[in-house]
Amino acid sequence: MIVDIRALNNYNIPDRYPIPRIPETLTPLSKAKFITSMDAMKGFQQNALTPHARELLRIIAHCGIYEYLRMAFGIENAPSHYQIMMNTIFPHELSEGWLIIYIDEIIICSETWQSNLERLSLVLRKILQLNMKRSLKKCNFGFHEMKALGHVVSGLSLCVDKNKVSAVLLKQIPQDKNEMMSFLGFASH
Template sequence: MNTIIPTELSEGGLIIYIDDIIICSDSWSLQLERLASVLHKVAEVNMKISLKKCNFGFEELKALGHIVSALSLGIEKNKVAAVLLKPIPQNKKEMMSFLGFSSYYRQPLKDFAILAK
């Protein structure tokens, strides 16, 4: 996907992860402009898009286990439950495993590194 979308489109406003494209903007007009550019490029290379998998005009979305909006980055509730349901580590190996598992969600957790010590 990164090879299809030109650099000028992907700088500021597009997040590309494998075959997913997230288009971000500060205004609806800019959103539509970026969407048109992406769709034009997709059509140019004869790429197919599944409309069933598309979401348009949302202020918040779920991506890679996170809830992303203009104001915050959060963790999906079912992912929080998975961390909370893990058994309490009983030894160093289990603790290292737990920290590795939970560190995927470290970004929205203030002072995660300090808490993990």
């Protein structure tokens, strides 16, 4: 069943929980020699709804009444709620500075292969205890360099992923006022 729940967002009180800024989030990678990343499988749908939230997301259709049991895609506060959930699960790991969480992506930073394995084991135990699913296709284990959060990261460098900015790189240099205005419109998106 496909449901457009955008109208519900008009009545939603925006959640002000901060989503981490990507450049600051990736700072701990500066000393990492081994990096592991794991992305959630249908991340928002792993976030259980309260009974009150289920009532708000009740759908009346010609074939019956349905309620979401998990966070629906398109809810305005879904990213911040997911970030809160993940930060609550891993408070000690985050405070130690070797774990990065950006909404549904987990990144483990380590200076040695052994510590990467130990940290991965700790994180996986918590994930399994909570029955959280990870997308194996989107997992990278123990790399020296990898793509994460739109950047190519390693212990030596932090670069923007060229695939993410290819349209900007291919854009011609403006030659006159009209082309400059066109470029500024392009750049603002």
